[in-house]
Structures are given as structure tokens and as C-alpha cells.
Amino acid sequence: MKLYFSTWLQNLGIACSIASLFTLFFRITDFAWVTKSVYYIPVFFVILFLLSLVIAEDVRKVFKKMFWYEKRKEKRPIWQVGIGFIFFLSQIGVIMVFSTGLTHLTLGGMPLFFVIAFMNAFMMTVIYEEIFHRKERVNNVSQ
Incomplete structure (x- = not known):
């Protein structure tokens, strides 16, 4: 069950x-x-998100092979790098699409939303x- 939820979470982030x-x-x-919006949600985003859910598993497998x-x-x-990158890109993308006002704030010249x-x-x-x-980590340490 954990593996399925983990894969689902990764696919959701990729999509x-x-x-x-x-x-x-x-x-x-x-x-x-x-990219016209309905209630501040771009319709194009919703359509692409649903389509991306279909191909997210294949994208994940391609990167594993690559x-x-x-x-x-x-x-x-x-x-760890892959999961971190998925989380990072998801957050950046959501800010750029839904909260563009937050992209103007900076911290020493670097956009604050990147930090x-x-x-x-x-x-x-x-x-x-x-x-x-x-569990995987505990088993590796005990060996």
C-alpha cells in the first residue's frame, strides 16, 4: 500500500x-x-493536469531508465534528488501559474519563491x- 501511495504521489507531482x-x-x-481562467483556475491547466496524470507514470519510468x-x-x-526535484518543480509551477504576485519578492536579488x-x-x-x-534504511543499517 505504501509503495502504491508513493508512486501515486510522485505521479501527482509530475503531472x-x-x-x-x-x-x-x-x-x-x-x-x-x-489560458483563460474560471474562478482564477486556468482551464488549460486543468485539461493538461488530467492529461499529464495519464502520462506521468511513463515519464517517471523514462527518467528511471535514463x-x-x-x-x-x-x-x-x-x-532523493528525483523526489526533491519533483517537489521543487511542482511548487515553482503552482506559484508561477496561480500566484504570480509572489514572484516579485526578492531575497538578496534571488526570487523569494525559489528560496x-x-x-x-x-x-x-x-x-x-x-x-x-x-524500513529500507533501518534494514541497510543493521546489515
């Missing part, structure tokens, strides 16, 4: 990233009319590891 980044790309081009995940002896570092998204992604990766990979 959110894909939908929000494509919505953002269309919003800053001449095709901005595609980085030779199954062939690695020590898999922990690569999935906060990075810190959140780090904390979420630690929490994710504690929830889904605790």
Missing part, C-alpha cells in the same frame, strides 16, 4: 509540474488566450523518506 509549466509557457506567448536507476547499487541518492520552494522541497524530501523508506 502538476507538467501542467503548470506548459500553462506558464502558453501564458507568456502570443497564445495567452488559451539515469540507470535499476542498475545502481546505491539507489537512495538518486531517488522557499527549495527549503520546502528539502523538508518534504526528508518527510517523504521518513514515511516511505524508513
Whole structure:
């Protein structure tokens, strides 16, 4: 059950990233009319999110193959980076699509939402590891 929920959470993050980044790309081009909103939710985002849910599993598997995940002896570092990147991109995409007013705040010249998204992604990766990979880590330490 944990593995299924973990995979579902990863796929949800990937779908959110894909939908929000494509919505953002269309919003800053001449095709901005595609991203019309209903109650401040872009319809294009919702459609892309649903389509992205269908392909998210395949995208995740492609990245696993691309980085030779199954062939690695020590898999922990690569999935931590992957999960952190999914969390980071999801947060950045959601801010860029739904709260563009927050993109103007800076911290020493760097956009504040990048800093906060990075810190959140780090904390979420630690929490994710504690929830889904605790037994795996305990078994490796005892061996």
C-alpha cells in the first residue's frame, strides 16, 4: 500500500509540474488566450493536469531508465534528488501559474519563491523518506 501511495504521489507531482509549466509557457506567448481562467483556475491547466496524470507514470519510468536507476547499487541518492526535484518543480509551477504576485519578492536579488520552494522541497524530501523508506534504511543499517 505504501509503495502504491508513493508512486501515486510522485505521479501527482509530475503531472502538476507538467501542467503548470506548459500553462506558464502558453501564458507568456502570443497564445495567452488559451489560458483563460474560471474562478482564477486556468482551464488549460486543468485539461493538461488530467492529461499529464495519464502520462506521468511513463515519464517517471523514462527518467528511471535514463539515469540507470535499476542498475545502481546505491539507489537512495538518486531517488532523493528525483523526489526533491519533483517537489521543487511542482511548487515553482503552482506559484508561477496561480500566484504570480509572489514572484516579485526578492531575497538578496534571488526570487523569494525559489528560496522557499527549495527549503520546502528539502523538508518534504526528508518527510517523504521518513514515511516511505524508513524500513529500507533501518534494514541497510543493521546489515
